[in-house]
């Protein structure tokens with residue numbers, strides 16, 4: 001490993017460690033305090049008669065109602081005690097639990113077509129409404145009628161109350177010799193939503209003048225689900241081009257398609273600095289590293305002819321690995337954990353102002 005790469009990796013691991021330490025220190029006092037509300041937060045004291053089970057009551061199982069299944073499709077749930085070693089929550093999509101629920105998770109895409117899709121019944125003051133959204137602001141219409149309703153936000157944004165990214169890195173307990181999958185092809189891209197006016201398609205139009213890209217997805221080569229990883233892993237590079245550019249909006253295109261299949265991501269999305277919050281600097285190539293698509297094409301061709309240099313994009317894998325595909329159960333258990341640990345919640349007066 002080159003000294004620079006080594007230094008970068010160490011810095012990254014160190015920063016993750018400090019972050020974990022801060023988080024631990026932050027959560028510690030609230031744990032010790034148990035069910036008592038924290039001093040100076042009178043709002044935590046408001047428990048209504050008849051609504052005695054508050055989020056803070058130890059021993060009782062919190063009830064979380066999923067107002068809808070994500071995109072209307074039931075998903076597998078898992079015990080939070082098994083996922084996170086915390087007390088279980090009763091997570092259900094059965095609306096008969098509405099009045100008893102300590103929290104209601106509202107998935108933006110399933111309610112944004114009309115305010116009538118939101119819960120309508122009388123709402124207990126101690127019930128938390130959680131606004132849940134994994135789409136970017138460009139694809140999150142009608143935020144306006146979500147104002148003054150929600151107590152917690154749950155999204156891919158780091159500053160959400162409940163942070164549910166599309167993926168993350170895990171530190172290995174033992175260093176590993178990562179073996180790079182056998183490579184026979186150069187660049188792949190999977191795209192289903194082809195919008196000629198989008199930045200990513202325009203960039204591709206420029207790039208293809210200098211470099212051949214194999215394109216999969218509707219109107220292009222088919223990519224059956226069971227061939228996903230075996231197909232993409234043959235490529236040295238994968239174009240992880242996001243559909244819109246927003247802070248922290250880094251999706252499964254990076255986590256699953258590129259990193260999950262062992263192809264080096266070429267990213268188009270938020271800034272390099274933003275990506276470096278989630279990944280070591282030498283785990284990806286950013287289109288902004290180059291003045292234009294020609295420069296990127298030239299660089300990829302150089303790496304193609306220089307295996308030692310290409311392999312440096314895998315050095316970080318000695319100590320880190322991408323999370324396995326993130327699934328809904330993890331997101332919901334994060335909500336369960338947050339409800340058990342946090343004591344007071346604000347109301348997001350304007351979601352539209354925050355989420356843009």
Ligand SMILES: *[C@@H]1O[C@H](CO)[C@@H](O)[C@H](O)[C@H]1NC(C)=O
Nearest residue numbers: 092093094095096097098100
């Ligand atoms: C929903 O919950 C109620 C109350 O526990 C129960 O009677 C009903 O059968 C449940 N419905 C479904 C579809 O599971």
Ligand SMILES: *[C@@H]1O[C@H](CO)[C@@H](O)[C@H](O)[C@H]1NC(C)=O
Nearest residue numbers: 125126148149150151345347
């Ligand atoms: C949640 O937000 C609602 C709507 O603004 C508010 O009435 C309620 O008091 C808040 N609940 C908590 C527990 O903060």
Ligand SMILES: *[C@@H]1O[C@H](CO)[C@@H](O)[C@H](O)[C@H]1NC(C)=O
Nearest residue numbers: 173174175176177178179318
């Ligand atoms: C990785 O490979 C090197 C050299 O081939 C070897 O010395 C080392 O023990 C291996 N480490 C692991 C964790 O397998």
